[in-house]
Amino acid sequence: MAESMQADKDILSKLFELNRLVAEAGEALDALPQLVNLIREILIFDNLVIYLAEKDKLIPYFARAVGRGRAKEADVAWGAEVARRIYKADKTIVKRESLEDTGENRLLLRYYLGVPLKQSGRKIGALILIRFGGPEYNVSQIRLAEFVAEQLSHLVEREQLILKVNALERGRQLGKMQEDFVATISHDLRTPLGFIKGYTTTLLRKDVEWDKETYREFLEIIDDEADRLRILIDNFLDSSRLQSGTLHMQFQNIRLATVLKDVVERVKIIGFDLVVDLHSDCSEMVINGTPARLAQVFDNLLDNANKYAPKSTVTVQLKKTDGKAHVIVRDTGPGIGEDHLEKIFHRFYRVPGSEVGTRGSGLGLFICRQIIEAHHGEIFAESVLGEGTTFHIYLPIVS
Incomplete structure (x- = not known):
């Protein structure tokens, strides 16, 4: 009697722990492995599967094999048919299945326990627990499984709400x-x-x-x-x-130093309010690209420096880094906040509070990144407020 009472206390303690973990969980898929280990201490099973409904089709959301038959049967026994029956009937189902004449191999016997997953009375999927070789699920275990299913429904519901909120945002x-x-x-x-x-x-x-x-x-x-x-x-x-994907680009082998030199000379003729210095360690470096589109990228970076960092010194450098052409465009302007360094490459984005009256549509750097990526390259920015901004461009070199 005392042992039975202690066992009940242990299960009750584990149920409270399960409730706490669900309440504190972040992403469902990250939390489920730990939850499965705890659930198995409450209720013995060999396979656990969570199915979620998508347009009235049940899709496996999470599956874990933890017990007997793990090496063979568990890989193929996920209770899809039972899950469909549960979802259609909207009630708990217990099923015993024998694959063939079991003989002495009890692992050929499967015992399924399936419980609907619900949100506010609306069915959203099914929880399937599978045992190989028994024993059959008793009434107490079925009630425990229903409590577990309720907790998992809360976990999934919260994640789906978070996803909806994020999508709306x-x-x-x-x-x-x-x-x-x-x-x-x-x-x-x-x-x-x-x-x-x-x-x-x-x-x-x-x-x-x-x-x-x-x-x-x-x-x-x-x-x-x-x-x-x-x-x-x-x-x-x-x-x-x-x-x-309809912008035409005509690729050819070009000397990147020549493209940079032409851009810098053109900027000086236009009369930007900048001091532009060009340094190149690799005048013979060849890449495969579109001269006009690459020039458009460098023009845009210098035009941005002229808009947002007027009277600053801009250094344009070409060197070889990790086997790639590396173009650095560095200004000594006011800089960009760290929170904006990735967003400035998004379409339409302009840094809040940037120079009043400065013209721009938030398209320039978006176009730059798209062009560089079309050349199988990479572009990103680094900045220190009050010291300036540096753009790095990496492009593959032609052997």
Whole structure:
């Protein structure tokens, strides 16, 4: 009698422990191995399987073989038929199955105990416990299995709720980014159009005679704004084509140092408010790439430095690292917070609080990464606030 009471106390203690572990668990699949070990101390079984319903189909979510027959029978006996019966009948089922004439091999006898998994009265799957060779499940063990199934239902329910919340949050963030993008793109389109319209209207006024110097100044402003408008539209189109995989790239063997030299010289001619230094240890290094698209990447990085780190010194370096071409673009500007270093490569993303009035659509670095990845390369950023930002690009070298 005393032994029976002690056994009941032990089981009760383990049930409380199971409840605590479920309540404190993080991701279900990470917690289940530990839970299975505890459940086996409460209720002996050889196989445990959790099936979850997806569009009225039962899909194995978790399975573990821990006891007899583990090497052979456990690999193939997962109680799928019993799970379907449980789910359809919505009730606990006990089943005994004999594979063939068992003779002296009791492992050919299977004993199934299946319990529905439910959330707020709605069936979501089934828990299957399997024993090889017996003994049969008694009433007390069935009640324990139903308690275990209830705990596992809570575990799965919480994880599904977390997944739904995360999906909603991602959708909300994407929606906000798209709204911000529409607002940004509308503003950025209107700005150059406003300049073009304003200065064109001014030049066409019949009641004013403009001198040649003013006339030329106005035309140069119109020309600059038209270029900005073209770049903005090109970026938007490139972004869409990269996402759909329709952006044409014509690959050829090229000297990367030559591409970098041309970009730096062009930047100096344009007159960026930067001091740009180019250092190359590998002038003969050859990669397989698209010159125009790679130049677009380097142009964008220097253009960003000009926008967000004006008057800084930018060092562009080409070297060989771990057998790959390694391009480093480093500025001495204000830097970027660590939380934003990965997000700046996301489509539409702009660092909150970045320079007021600085034009941009949040597409440039997204395009850069897509182009570099199309070249089987890698691009990422490092930064220290108050010291500057460094972009690293790795590209495979042609042997």
